Amino acid sequence: MSRDTTGSLDEAAREGLEALLLSMADDEFVIGFWDSEWTGIAPLLEEDIAMSSLATDELGHARALYGLLGDLTARDPDAIAYDRAPEAFRHARLLDHPRTDWAFSMARRWLYDTADAVRLEALAASTYRPLADLVTKIRREERYHLLHVDAWLRRLAGTPGEPRDRLSAALETLRPDATSVFSPLPNGSRLVEDGVIAGSMESLADRWLAEATSILTSLALPAPDPGADLAAGRTDHSPAFRWLWGEFTSVRRLDPAAAW
Amino acid sequence: MAPVLEPWEVFRREKDGDPMRHGGSVMAPDAELAVHYARELYGRRQESDRLWVVRRADIHDLADPDLLQPPLDRSYKKPGGYVMRDKLAAARERSGQAKPRARQGGGRSKAPPVDGGAPGPPATER
DSSP: OOGGGGGGOOHHHHHHHHHHHHHHHHHHHHHHHHHHTTTTTSSSHHHHHHHHHHHHHHHHHHHHHHHHHHHHHTOOHHHHHHSSOGGGOOOOGGGGSOOOSHHHHHHHHHHHHHHHHHHHHTTTTOSSHHHHHHHHHHHHHHHHHHHHHHHHHHHHHTSTTHHHHHHHHHHHHHGGGGGGGGOOOTTHHHHHHTTSSSSOHHHHHHHHHHHHHHHHHHTTOOOOOTTOOOTTTTSSOOHHHHHHHHHHTHHHHHOTTOOO | OOOOOEEEEEEEESSTTSOOEEEEEEEESSHHHHHHHHHHHHHTTSOOSEEEEEEGGGOOOOOOHHHHSOSSOOGGGSTTOSOOHHHHHHHHHHHTOOOOOOOOSSSSOOSOOOTTSSOOOOTTOO
16 A cells, blocks of 8 residues: 555545544644643753653654645644544543643653554554654654653652652553553554554554563553453543643634634 | 752764764753753754763863963963064064065965965964
């Protein structure tokens, strides 16, 4: 499958591809907005700048992914990002949780970034070339994100008392939703058949669960729930997300037709 | 025990072949985060192709004026030797010679003629 032939995709293949791009773009968009809330209030100035930069990296990835979706569907990427109702978002339930405290944000980012890394690896050789090309670039940035968040996970885990307690509590809260990055997608089986993604969401989830569980268990921290029900893993969003949606659409909604 | 923040000096290189130049500093509890923060403060806009991060406490400082700025004239230790300007001026005064005009045209130098006399001493001399 290549960009030139997307016009000839049958409906199921096109729906699968659109769902994949939308889920990835929404994931990056929503975690980018949650983490951008740390701007100005992070624990130290350098970390404030680092976290803000990471958050804008994610928004950059979202922008590129909405762009691919816009190419495929002849829609404006800004409109996809900002003009949908909250219930039309398809990010993982893991990202429905509010920012909360620093340990919580680090716990969530660790779960998301490690899961995203498994997903990106499975897309690196995608037969949908525009996605494979973009993923190659995104993975180079995500390498640094993984180093940064892994450093924080280990230092919070290794500091007895409040740091470790808060991290442990956050991972416990996130346990049921941790695997939701791998929630099944509509027409997901076509994505595998067509070679858009190397492996079903179930198989990617298994790979990630094995890796994540091994690391978290070695740090004596709560591991993701392997038996979580993921049927509604990307729908049915929380009140916290509806609040965030109100924030990130607040300017756009003042005048949706304005030229910026 | 909570880690203590300390300053780290960041050196950056803009492109291959350039020297490492001091960029500034970051506060961090250890080398791992210091490198991450250096990356964010001195590299996130692709302005560097290499960074060095050095704990400030590991730098041996020398700023003693007796050792670095001794009061006697040490200009004879510079590659250009003594400053000759004043001695030449005194010699011309004695012999009644005017200042020689700078070489005009014909030379290999593409630099425009220097107006009003011999080229000045190298910039390193005072």
